[in-house]
Amino acid sequence: MTAAITNNPRIALYYAPPASSAWWREGCEWLGRDAESGLSIQTGVHAWTEAPRRYGWHATIVAPFHCARGVTPADVLAAAQAWASATPRFEMPVRAAQLNRFVALRPAHASDDERLRAMAASALHALASVRARPSAESIERRVSPGMSARQIAxxxxxxxxxxxxxxxxxxxxxxxxxxxxxxxxxxxxxTRRIERLGPLPIHGAALFVEPQPGAPFMLWQRLPFTNIANIANTAQDKA
Structure with missing residues (x-):
């Protein structure tokens, strides 16, 4: 989805596997929808994937938000591209885990979990000025009994x-x-698929948009991360 977006949709910064990778194809097939092309994919697990299908194959980095007053989607794109250009790519082993009543892919090693937590924090701060703050009433409605004091804060x-x-x-x-x-x-x-697919390529992020409230999210723009080897070569050239 590369066309201009209008009507101040919600925008999210997600991790998405590279479009050419088997990780992207298999995830989209499993959920039953390709969020980049918009095509539905008939699979045998639709009864298990209705909710994640709407959001597309992804991991959240910055949760969906509206643009701040005076901010355009182009401003969000520029801020996200600047953040991505300074974020190194890497490969990450993953595992299939049960999270309460959900099943999800998670980092296999605690060190990668911490690395991704730091990456998400940097993205949150990088996009802070372009995100609209929800109203106080909206925020209080989202407080639930299961949240910790820190989560509420x-x-x-x-x-x-x-x-x-x-x-x-x-x-x-x-x-x-x-x-x-x-x-x-x-x-x-x-677990069987992971053995075949190998490490998850953390090579970039993507901006997804929700065109109208309740509509399926679409992948709007991919944001490649920096190749560390290229940075090293550039530094050597300048030395």
């Missing part, structure tokens, strides 16, 4: 409770499922 400060030290990188594979057997089946299936 983050919600009130940032408009979202799972940021900074509360951030957890995850790529959702299922709806909320009461069926423990279904969750175990999904986790087992993706």
């Amino acid at each position: 983050l919600l009130r400060e940032w408009g979202y409770p799972y940021v900074l030290e509360e951030y957890r990188f995850h790529m959702t594979l299922s709806d909320s499922l009461d069926d423990a057997h279904a969750r175990a089946t999904i986790a087992s299936e993706w």
Whole structure:
């Protein structure tokens, strides 16, 4: 989706696997929709993936937001591109994990979890000036009994409770499922797929947009990360 966007839709900064990768193809096929082309994909697991299908194959970096007053989507794109251009790419081993009643992909190693938490924090600060702050009434409506005191404080400060030290990188594979057997089946299936696919390529992020409230999110712009090898070569050339 590369056309200009209008009507102040919600915009999100997500991680998405490279378009040419098997990781992107398999994730889209599993969810039943390609958020970049907009095409639906008929699979046998639709009953398990209705909620994540609307958002597309991704991991949240900065949760969906409206533009701040006087800010355009082009301003958001410029800020996101500047952040991405200073973010190094890397490869990350992942595992299939059950998170409460969901199944999701998570970093296999604690060191990568911390690295991604720092990356998401840098993105949150980089986009702070272009994000509209939700109204106080909206924020208070989103306070739930299951939130910790720290999560409530983050919600009130940032408009979202799972940021900074509360951030957890995850790529959702299922709806909320009461069926423990279904969750175990999904986790087992993706454990096999991970063995075949190898490490997850953290090579870039993407801006997704929600064209109208409740509509499926579409991948609007990909944001490649920096290749560390290129930075090193450039530094050597200048020396």
